[in-house]
Amino acid sequence: MTDPLDDLASYNRNAWDHQVEAGQRWTQPVSCETIARARAGEWEVVLTPTRPVPKSWLGDLRETQVLCLASGGGQQVPVLAAAGAQVTVLDNSPRQLEQDLFVAEREGLKIRTVLGDMRDLSHWGDESFDLIFHPCSNCFVPEIKNVWEESFRVLKCGGALLAGFLKPISFVFDENEVARGNLVVRHALPYSDESHLRPDEIEKLRQDGEPLMFSHSLEDLLGGQLQAGLQLVDLYEDRDESEPMSRYFSPYLATRSIKPQPHV
Numbered sequence: 582m583t584d585p586l587d588d589l590a591s592y593n594r595n596a597w598d599h600q601v602e603a604g605q606r607w608t609q610p611v612s613c614e615t616i617a618r619a620r621a622g623e624w625e626v627v628l629t630p631t632r633p634v635p636k637s638w639l640g641d642l643r644e645t646q647v648l649c650l651a652s653g654g655g656q657q658v659p660v661l662a663a664a665g666a667q668v669t670v671l672d673n674s675p676r677q678l679e680q681d682l683f684v685a686e687r688e689g690l691k692i693r694t695v696l697g698d699m700r701d702l703s704h705w706g707d708e709s710f711d712l713i714f715h716p717c718s719n720c721f722v723p724e725i726k727n728v729w730e731e732s733f734r735v736l737k738c739g740g741a742l743l744a745g746f747l748k749p750i751s752f753v754f755d756e757n758e759v760a761r762g763n764l765v766v767r768h769a770l771p772y773s774d775e776s777h778l779r780p781d782e783i784e785k786l787r788q789d790g791e792p793l794m795f796s797h798s799l800e801d802l803l804g805g806q807l808q809a810g811l812q813l814v815d816l817y818e819d820r821d822e823s824e825p826m827s828r829y830f831s832p833y834l835a836t837r838s839i840k841p842q843p844h845v
Contacts, residue, residue: 589722589723589793590673590698592792592793593673593674593721593792593793594673594674594675595790596790596791596792596793597673597674597676597677597792598674598675598676598677599790600674600790600792601654601674601676601677601679601680602676602790603790607654607656608654608655608676608677608680609654609655609656609680610654610655610656610659610680610681610683610684611655611656611659611660611684613687613688615660616659616660616663616684616688616690619659619660619663619664620663620664622664624660624663624664625660626639626656626657626660626661626714627657627716627745628714628715628716628717628743628744628745628835629716629717629745629819629833629834629835630717630819630820630821630824630833631819631820631821631822632817632819632833632835634743634835635815635817638741638743638815638837639712639743641665642661642664642665642666643665643666644665644666644667645665645666645667645711645712646666646667646669646709646710646711646712646737647661647666647667647668647669647710647711647712647713647714648669648670648671648702648705648709648710648712648713648714648735649661649668649669649670649671649714649715650671650699650702650713650714650715650718650728650732651671651672651673651699651715651716651718651719651721652670652671652672652714652715652716652718653670653672653674653677653678653680653681653694654672654677654680654681655677655680655681655683655684656680657714657716658670658681658684658692659681659684659685659688659690659692661714662685662690662691662692663688663690666712667691668691668692668693669692669693669694669695669710670692670693670694670695671695671696671697671699671702671704672694672695672696672697673696673697673698673699673721675696678694678695678696681694682694698722699715699718699719699722699728700722700724700725700727700728700731701727701731702731702732702734702735705735706735707734707735708735708736708737708738708740709735709737710735710736710737710740711736711737711740711741712740712741712742712743713732713735713736713740713741713742713743713744714743715728715732715742715743715744715745716744716745717745717746717747717833718745719744719746719797719802720746720747720794720795720796720797721792721793721794721795722795723773723795724797724801725797725801725802725805726801726805726809729742729805729806729808729809729811730809732809732811733809733810733811733840736840737840738840738841738842738843739839739840739841739842740839740840741837741838741839741840742806742811742836742837742838742839742840743835743836743837744806744835744836744838745833745834745835746797746802746833746834746835746836747796747832747833748799748831748832748833748834749770749771749772749796749797749798749799749802750830750832751796751826751832752768752770752771752772752794752796753766753767753768753769753770753772754766754767754768754826755767755768759824759825759826760825762825763825764825764826764829770796770798771795771796771797771798772794772795772796773793773794773795773796774786774793774794774795775793802834803836806836806838810840810841811838811839811840812838812839812840812841813836813837813838814837814838814839815836815837816834816835816836816837817834817835818831818833818834818835819831819832819833819834819835820832820833821833
């Protein structure tokens with residue numbers, strides 16, 4: 582019997598490949614000028630739509646082993662590489678990885694790309710990375726326990742996980758009404774496109790090549806990191822003024838968590 586999660590991964594892989602073809606916002610490679618500035622020490626990256634990650638969260642990137650987790654698209658990955666990091670990117674979409682390789686080849690950057698699911702980091706052994714950079718992409722998998730457990734495993738002691746999230750409250754509203762600028766409560770949480778949308782709405786998602794999305798509770802988003810053994814040390818909120826929800830609240834959250842040193 583086929584694993585339904587494999588079917589989901591396959592569907593979302595094809596959907597994100599389609600998003601690249603459509604030129605979606607998070608699939609457009611950065612410019613030559615952006616890379617030149619990054620090489621000169623003037624750079625920024627985002628975990629959420631608009632607010633740059635504090636430089637203090639990233640530290641000195643030179644020779645730092647960085648895993649960009651579900652972070653393809655030719656944007657954050659090449660900037661981190663141009664800033665001096667040794668970058669590996671894992672993503673579920675071949676076309677998103679191609680965007681990173683496009684910038685790498687254009688700019689002479691060294692980037693390793695790996696096709697895979699964010700919940701499975703078995704490509705790497707324990708304590709392989711100094712930093713994991715994980716933007717708002719966990720809303721494309723139905724559960725995130727493995728994301729935190731695997732991140733903890735492959736992080737070196739003292740290493741950091743930087744993660745972005747879409748807050749669960751964002752999923753209670755009717756997406757059709759949100760597109761019109763109205764916040765109309767429709768969905769109970771936890772949310773899933775597969776279980777909460779009508780058949781005609783799911784069919785439209787498929788026709789439009791949109792990936793399937795899922796909400797996660799704050800208990801899973803934050804508490805799940807703690808249960809995996811990480812220590813939450815900082816966070817911030819973000820909003821995107823182009824989105825109707827951001828007129829009323831900050832839909833996005835970013836966290837910095839540390840894998841603690843072992844007790845002596």
